[in-house]
Amino acid sequence: MEDFSFQNKTAIRFGKHHIDEELHDAVAQFAQKVLLTYGGGSIKKSGLYDRVQKALADLQVFELSGIAPNPKIDSIRDGQKLAKAHDIDVILSVGGGSVLDASKVIASAKFYDGDAWDLVADRGAQSRSDIDQLPVVDILTLSATGSEMNAGSVISNSDLNIKLGTYGPNTPAVSFLDPQLTYSVSKWQTAAGSFDVFSHLAEQYFDRATANDVTSGIIEGMMRSVIKWAPVALAEPDNYDARANLMWGATMALNGIARSGNKNGWTVHPIEHELSAYYDITHGVGLAILTPRWMKRVLSGETQARFARYGREVWHLTGKDDLDVAQRAIQATYDWIKSLDIPMTLPGVAINSEEKFVEMAQEAVRIGNLNQNGGYVNLTVDDVTALYHD
Ligand code: NZQ
Ligand code: ZN
Numbered sequence: 001m002e003d004f005s006f007q008n009k010t011a012i013r014f015g016k017h018h019i020d021e022e023l024h025d026a027v028a029q030f031a032q033k034v035l036l037t038y039g040g041g042s043i044k045k046s047g048l049y050d051r052v053q054k055a056l057a058d059l060q061v062f063e064l065s066g067i068a069p070n071p072k073i074d075s076i077r078d079g080q081k082l083a084k085a086h087d088i089d090v091i092l093s094v095g096g097g098s099v100l101d102a103s104k105v106i107a108s109a110k111f112y113d114g115d116a117w118d119l120v121a122d123r124g125a126q127s128r129s130d131i132d133q134l135p136v137v138d139i140l141t142l143s144a145t146g147s148e149m150n151a152g153s154v155i156s157n158s159d160l161n162i163k164l165g166t167y168g169p170n171t172p173a174v175s176f177l178d179p180q181l182t183y184s185v186s187k188w189q190t191a192a193g194s195f196d197v198f199s200h201l202a203e204q205y206f207d208r209a210t211a212n213d214v215t216s217g218i219i220e221g222m223m224r225s226v227i228k229w230a231p232v233a234l235a236e237p238d239n240y241d242a243r244a245n246l247m248w249g250a251t252m253a254l255n256g257i258a259r260s261g262n263k264n265g266w267t268v269h270p271i272e273h274e275l276s277a278y279y280d281i282t283h284g285v286g287l288a289i290l291t292p293r294w295m296k297r298v299l300s301g302e303t304q305a306r307f308a309r310y311g312r313e314v315w316h317l318t319g320k321d322d323l324d325v326a327q328r329a330i331q332a333t334y335d336w337i338k339s340l341d342i343p344m345t346l347p348g349v350a351i352n353s354e355e356k357f358v359e360m361a362q363e364a365v366r367i368g369n370l371n372q373n374g375g376y377v378n379l380t381v382d383d384v385t386a387l388y389h390d
Helices: 018-028 048-055 073-085 097-109 187-205 213-235 240-253 268-279 283-298 304-315 322-339 357-368 381-389
Strands: 011-014 033-038 060-064 090-095 136-140 152-157 162-167 174-177
Touching: 011 018, 011 240, 018 048, 018 136, 018 174, 033 073, 033 097, 048 090, 060 073, 073 097, 073 152, 090 097, 097 136, 097 152, 152 268, 162 268, 174 240, 187 213, 187 240, 187 268, 187 283, 213 240, 213 304, 268 283, 268 357, 268 381, 283 322, 283 381, 304 322, 357 381
Parallel strands: 011 174, 033 060, 033 090, 090 136, 136 174
Antiparallel strands: 152 162
């Protein structure tokens, strides 16, 4: 097990009744001027927008709408202007991970006088911790990213075809997690979000640290849960237990607990971020297409014991031959993803041209440091290019 520090200050308000009872005070504790951020309109359709406006009626609420999936730097620039012009005190993010990711960077950009892209491009790998950050309160409407309890954001610059992670000094101050708000999430986004959760767990499970049984066991339990509940949520969108387990599972998968004691080199995320950067595809779907391919590619004499443990603990497979159990575990992963109606090929998400694959692979390897012990198993540009082609 590796050395680690752990602290997470986000206050979680999970369940059916917190929003109406506590939203006002959670926001008003930070003073009067609120920037309400949201996406393309799902919160108006669901009636959540009206509920929020009613709860905050005595505060001064400014708005930034239209934050897109794979949030773009342009929205952050707009938010930076609004936050400065109105001297905003607190941001209330209402939506999925994209709205929240953008809100966290806007919260820093209020205290930065240059172009907001600097906060992503120059600091991607490091943090923005030397810059102040407005408090962020959120109402989450989609289970996937874990952004509701971590300090990360992933921001795209469409002009440059770049999608990068950036880290602020704080996790959200208060996160309202009401599973009922996710009943309206489409099947596509439900499958994608569920796989994003699974991928966060896999990235942390297949790690170079050894003998980290506490974290491994926690992750195995959370993997079993998402495998069990994702199909239920697809079949019965308003099944509370399914939505609740997916929501809390998403939060727990990426709030720091599942990384403790690991080396934490991620592989499939940097490879996927290139797909989203170049083709603006849904993050979780890109991960779902790539993950079984990656598993097959890195399975070897050295890794088979880990994959076999994954097969036995997560998929309940039996048998003494590690390689055989490992191969069946990878097949089970593939079959589960396919059963969620996720297309398993890049043409299935309208990526038909292969001419950019080498360029994308170069970027993934550079950003993820994939050929220099950045991930679980070293990958070269050729490996990553082949993975896109598989
Ligand atoms: O924009 P609106 O109208 O709200 O519609 C959204 C959007 O079109 C819709 N939606 C959200 N809640 C809904 C709903 N539709 C109906 N009912 C609801 N209750 O769903 C669409 C997708 O929303 P988005 O926020 O993009 O999804 P998600 O939460 O999966 O976020 C994905 C983004 O997070 C990044 C990804 O790269 C991607 O950009 N990630 C952030 C991480 C983090 N901060 O730690 C880690 C992740 O690995 C990930 O990279
Ligand atoms: Zn992810």
